[in-house]
Amino acid sequence: MVNTPAYLVPALLPALLVGIACYVLLRWAAVPLLVHLERGTEYAVNVVVIGLLLPEYCWTRAQRRVSGHVAPFAYTYGDAVCTLAAAGHRCVSTVAWALREAANQLGHRGALCGGLIGAGALLWSSRP
Numbered sequence: 001m002v003n004t005p006a007y008l009v010p011a012l013l014p015a016l017l018v019g020i021a022c023y024v025l026l027r028w029a030a031v032p033l034l035v036h037l038e039r040g041t042e043y044a045v046n047v048v049v050i051g052l053l054l055p056e057y058c059w060t061r062a063q064r065r066v067s068g069h070v071a072p073f074a075y076t077y078g079d080a081v082c083t084l085a086a087a088g089h090r091c092v093s094t095v096a097w098a099l100r101e102a103a104n105q106l107g108h109r110g111a112l113c114g115g116l117i118g119a120g121a122l123l124w125s126s127r128p
Contacts, residue, residue: 014122027108
């Protein structure tokens with residue numbers, strides 16, 4: 001009979017479940033989840049951009065109502081925010097593409113190693 005330390009016995013079943021979940025996630029669910037994560041992140045960037053552009057929009061509208069025209073530098077802030085948003089979209093799509101490619105390259109062995117690492121991390125964290 002194997003002499004297992006007493007603190008590991010209650011953690012074996014959760015570690016096994018985490019290992020199986022990590023394997024399934026890495027093998028079959030990672031690529032579709034990464035596609036949705038990319039879309040969601042791009043939507044989040046768009047929401048932040050809208051929040052950043054709203055004060056400029058309100059200010060230029062108020063300026064137009066009062067004076068009939070806006071200051072020449074009024075659109076500089078909006079252009080800067082849109083440039084940063086475009087850079088953010090490019091960054092998100094590049095990182096998501098790299099993660100999808102890496103997930104596509106994982107085979108059964110890679111997913112199994114990921115599951116073993118997840119289970120080992122859970123067992124390691126249950127140490128006294």
